[in-house]
Amino acid sequence: MSVTEETVLPELRNAWWEHGARRRAETGVFGVFAELPQFVRQAVALAWRADKARTSVVAGATIAAGSMATFGLLSTQRVLVELFGAGPTPERVEAALPALAVLAAVTAVRGGLGIAVGYAQNGLTPRVNQAAERRLFETTTAVRLDAFDADAFADDMERATRGSDAANGLVSHTTNLLAGVVGLVAVAVAVVVINPLLLLALLVATLPNGYAALRAGHLRYANFLAGSVRRRRLFVLERQMAERESAPELRTYGLRRFLLGQYDMVMGAQTTEELKLARRVTTTMSVGAVISGIGLGGVWVLLGLLLAGGHIPLSAAVTCVVAVQAAQRSLTTVTLQLDFLFTNGQFFKEYVGFLDRAREYIPDDDSGSRPEPPPLRRLDISGVSLRYPDRDTPAVDDVTISITAGQTVAFVGENGSGKSTLAAMIAALRSPSDGMIEWNGRPLGAWDPEALRHRIAVVLQEHHKWPYTAATNIAMGDLDGDAEQTRIETAARKAAAHETILALPHGYRTLLDRTFKEGHDLSGGQWQRITAARGFYRDADLLIMDEPSSALDPLAEDALFQAIRGRQGSRTTILITHRLANVIHADQIFVLHDGVLVERGSHAELMAVDGRYAGLFRIQAAGYQPG
Numbered sequence: 001m002s003v004t005e006e007t008v009l010p011e012l013r014n015a016w017w018e019h020g021a022r023r024r025a026e027t028g029v030f031g032v033f034a035e036l037p038q039f040v041r042q043a044v045a046l047a048w049r050a051d052k053a054r055t056s057v058v059a060g061a062t063i064a065a066g067s068m069a070t071f072g073l074l075s076t077q078r079v080l081v082e083l084f085g086a087g088p089t090p091e092r093v094e095a096a097l098p099a100l101a102v103l104a105a106v107t108a109v110r111g112g113l114g115i116a117v118g119y120a121q122n123g124l125t126p127r128v129n130q131a132a133e134r135r136l137f138e139t140t141t142a143v144r145l146d147a148f149d150a151d152a153f154a155d156d157m158e159r160a161t162r163g164s165d166a167a168n169g170l171v172s173h174t175t176n177l178l179a180g181v182v183g184l185v186a187v188a189v190a191v192v193v194i195n196p197l198l199l200l201a202l203l204v205a206t207l208p209n210g211y212a213a214l215r216a217g218h219l220r221y222a223n224f225l226a227g228s229v230r231r232r233r234l235f236v237l238e239r240q241m242a243e244r245e246s247a248p249e250l251r252t253y254g255l256r257r258f259l260l261g262q263y264d265m266v267m268g269a270q271t272t273e274e275l276k277l278a279r280r281v282t283t284t285m286s287v288g289a290v291i292s293g294i295g296l297g298g299v300w301v302l303l304g305l306l307l308a309g310g311h312i313p314l315s316a317a318v319t320c321v322v323a324v325q326a327a328q329r330s331l332t333t334v335t336l337q338l339d340f341l342f343t344n345g346q347f348f349k350e351y352v353g354f355l356d357r358a359r360e361y362i363p364d365d366d367s368g369s370r371p372e373p374p375p376l377r378r379l380d381i382s383g384v385s386l387r388y389p390d391r392d393t394p395a396v397d398d399v400t401i402s403i404t405a406g407q408t409v410a411f412v413g414e415n416g417s418g419k420s421t422l423a424a425m426i427a428a429l430r431s432p433s434d435g436m437i438e439w440n441g442r443p444l445g446a447w448d449p450e451a452l453r454h455r456i457a458v459v460l461q462e463h464h465k466w467p468y469t470a471a472t473n474i475a476m477g478d479l480d481g482d483a484e485q486t487r488i489e490t491a492a493r494k495a496a497a498h499e500t501i502l503a504l505p506h507g508y509r510t511l512l513d514r515t516f517k518e519g520h521d522l523s524g525g526q527w528q529r530i531t532a533a534r535g536f537y538r539d540a541d542l543l544i545m546d547e548p549s550s551a552l553d554p555l556a557e558d559a560l561f562q563a564i565r566g567r568q569g570s571r572t573t574i575l576i577t578h579r580l581a582n583v584i585h586a587d588q589i590f591v592l593h594d595g596v597l598v599e600r601g602s603h604a605e606l607m608a609v610d611g612r613y614a615g616l617f618r619i620q621a622a623g624y625q626p627g
């Protein structure tokens with residue numbers, strides 16, 4: 001088989017959302033400085049919100065510790081002046097003792113303040129992390145379902161996840177940057193006090209490295225964004241090749257070479273990008289280091305000239321050597337932290353941007369002002385349509401249906417005819433592009449959404465395997481109620497799941513995920529029973545079951561449909577199924593075709609009409625006739 005890059009991995013082409021990101025990544029180094037105040041402000045706000053006391057300690061102690069450098073250098077110079085003075089050595093040493101004592105005290109206080117910063121910061125950063133992550137997940141779980149249909153949402157979310165991790169870095173790097181800057185200023189102040197000419201020497205020795213480090217950070221950011229889609233593809237591929245779920249098909253269809261080829265293709269592109277970046281980073285850093293080295297050489301020459309010309313005393317020259325070393329240390333901190341802060345700041349921007357963009361998908365929280373829906377009496381669907389983004393034709397097109405409470409109705413039709421989409425709108429999971437759905441004569445949106453959701457249970461076609469115990473998996477159908485064992489078992493029995501669960505190693509307490517210790521996995525049909533049990537557990541006015549029996553054996557299927565029939569007359573059920581034998585007893589059957597409602601009626605009525613439904617039914621029934 002020959003599969004081209006074009007058809008299999010269209011993501012390898014430049015996606016539009018990468019272009020925007022790349023453009024931002026191409027911001028010049030000085031544009032980076034323009035962004036720093038914003039990042040520092042965000043870091044302070046984050047830290048302050050997370051823990052005011054610790055933030056105050058970190059800021060206060062960092063500034064105090066940094067400014068100690070001035071006193072340290074001035075005391076050093078005082079010591080040197082006394083030691084280089086005239087007179088016998090014991091007297092000179094004695095004269096230097098007070099300055100030495102001050103130097104020792106300054107060093108001790110500085111050390112103490114450093115420890116205080118460490119303790120406060122250790123307590124602060126996890127809190128910042130938690131606050132940022134919580135905010136992200138509050139958003140990702142609140143956005144409407146249609147957010148996930150939007151093109152760039154998944155990419156946006158990936159970057160935002162990385163951005164929430166960056167919140168921590170933003171705070172700790174701002175603290176370290178503050179320490180470095182205060183240290184530099186402190187050294188500069190001391191040097192100016194000793195001799196203003198020495199400040200020039202200090203600048204020559206320090207600036208080039210800073211530029212190089214900033215540039216390297218900028219490149220790294222560009223790399224991250226450019227590789228975002230590729231990395232996601234790699235992540236998917238890695239899982240396809242190393243996970244249990246895909247292992248059987250991988251082998252039966254001999255997909256090994258195909259997947260490895262895909263991996264090589266994506267990884268090849270990724271590696272090329274990374275190598276390119278590594279070369280550019282190394283070159284930039286090396287050039288910076290060379291220029292800095294030359295600057296440092298210049299400092300020594302300058303000091304020699306000043307000393308030889310008698311412009312500064314020997315004690316000042318020696319202090320300047322110490323000062324340059326201190327400044328180099330502070331500058332290393334500053335440049336490194338600028339680099340980290342810039343990178344983290346860019347990631348954090350993605351996080352903030354995502355939270356901002358996601359807001360348009362978060363429903364208004366005016367639920368308290370809307371009434372709670374009473375028990376369902378009737379459901380009216382009038383002229384409802386839904387068109388998915390980037391689709392030319394509507395998935396559901398002008399559908400009008402009325403359902404009376406207690407009825408069991410069925411949606412039938414070929415694959416892609418719009419059944420699940422219509423059900424999702426009735427369940428208030430999606431909003432119609434046109435038309436209206438009314439619960440007891442009022443639009444769904446006019447009712448309190450939480451209370452409305454409580455009256456509806458949905459068993460989805462693509463159910464999720466929650467990695468919890470069997471009991472929890474069922475009780476998740478209604479976490480507001482008490483998870484009583486008898487209620488769980490009643491729901492499980494309706495879905496033919498009770499015996500299956502009892503046969504598990506720890507019964508209802510068996511963890512349903514093999515990735516955990518003592519976890520257990522279920523067959524597809526067994527999972528489907530648990531999912532149906534979750535729907536029954538909610539005991540809702542309206543139960544929507546989308547293909548609940550596709551993987552069930554005949555006995556389990558029979559038990560499930562008996563339970564569904566048990567609801568008839570008291571509770572409302574919408575059933576989506578391709579097994580038409582199961583809809584014979586439905587009060588109404590709605591037949592969809594390309595999103596349009598083409599037939600409606602009871603089984604007998606539809607068979608009498610001899611249209612699309614009758615045709616589908618006969619084909620299926622013929623399959624059960626011998627010969």
Ligand SMILES: Nc1ncnc2c1ncn2[C@@H]1O[C@H](COP(=O)(O)OP(=O)(O)OP(=O)(O)O)[C@@H](O)[C@H]1O
Pocket residue numbers: 149388389391395413414415416417418419420421422461
């Ligand atoms: N999230 C989505 N984004 C874009 N198109 C979608 C989305 N979900 C479904 N569609 C499209 O909408 C149409 C109706 O899909 P829907 O899932 O409602 O059909 P269905 O009748 O339930 O099909 P099936 O019997 O296969 O479950 C299909 O063409 C499908 O490709």
